[in-house]
Amino acid sequence: MSAGAVVDVRAIEAVFAEQYGRAVAVLIRVFGDIDIAEDAVQDAFAAALRHWPAEGLPPAPAGWIITTARRRAVDRLRREAARAGKYAQAALTHAEDEADPYDVPDDRLRLIFTCCHPALAMPARVALTLRLLGGLGTPALARAFLISETAMAQRLSRAKGKIRAAGIPYRVPGATELPQRLPGVLAVLYLIYTEGHTTSTGPAATRADLCAEAIRLARLLTELLPGEPEAIGLLALLLLSDARRRARIAADGSLIPLARQDRRHWDAALLDEGRSLVRECLRRNRPGPYQIQAAINAVHADAATTADTDWAQIVRLYDHLAALAPSPVVTLNRAVAVAEIDGPAAALALVDELDLPNYHLYHAVRGELLDRLGRSAEAATAFELALEHTENPAERDHLRERRRQLDRRPR
Structure with a gap:
């Protein structure tokens, strides 16, 4: 030094x-x-x-x-x-x-499989690995899981105690164990990428290091399990999402929604690799949630503009996803596509049936739909609620600007 x-x-x-x-x-x-x-x-x-x-x-x-x-x-x-x-x-x-603390090529992969041991509950596996691999603190994890910090601290403590008490080995499991351990590992990597793509804490809107780490480990998983389509599907999903990362944050740090992104700034190499992996998944014909999400992203990637997007195909893919892995978030995302086909009123009817009071994107989507329907006062309230449930600086600035745009419109 x-x-x-x-x-x-x-x-x-x-x-x-x-x-x-x-x-x-x-x-x-x-x-x-x-x-x-x-x-x-x-x-x-x-x-x-x-x-x-x-x-x-x-x-x-x-x-x-x-x-x-x-x-x-x-x-x-x-x-x-x-x-x-x-x-x-x-x-x-x-x-x-x-003998040598640096002689193992990838200790992080060993650590993921340790934390994703089936003796641990799924939420504990994901939270513990994100804590240990990504360095996220308890407050950020609590927000990601929509629970209190006290509950998250207890979850982490119990998980570490169980690993110690049960003598869970620190190793990559054998071939016969890998399939049953895979869902937890995939969930971990996806959440690591999600935290990097839209951070829940800190001054940065994104964390490229976490995105890169998730992609790196996803590649390793496809090498470990070359015949596992869901591992390939997750890698495809991460690559297609990451291809748009540079275009979604402006030079001043502001968020650029998908409809306004300059698609010339999307990473062509990542898009090509992601599309190729989606085609490989289709050939295997063993669909799973990550493969379908990757296919949805591929449809977006194939369109030159938002208007050119095959929204009907996206709705069909969300229907397939809902059949395999139903969740309110899947329904919310499907409603966004429905709005492009059947209009905002039809989409709002679907959204208003959901119970996602602590999810900022639920309120943000409602705000956009209400705005399109000319219900500005209700849209403003929705954007304010969305602001209450996100700490990401770019998202907060975007929501504030959307709220100001409503105020600037003539009454």
């Missing part, structure tokens, strides 16, 4: 966002315990906040964090072992048996 170098705290935050999951995964393998790993990595980042602003970034920030975290954990365990702590002695022995 160069003397006198000044590092902005944002640079350290970027290292945290990019390397937290890797560091935790490595430390879990080294010490065999989630809590020890999390505490050590958090201590290492606290040390980075003390040293890096004045001393500068080290040549390999990730290696600095992992090495510092390992030393902090070893020191702590030695102190505890000296006080006859059997648990600390066992963890210390586990660490000292590690």
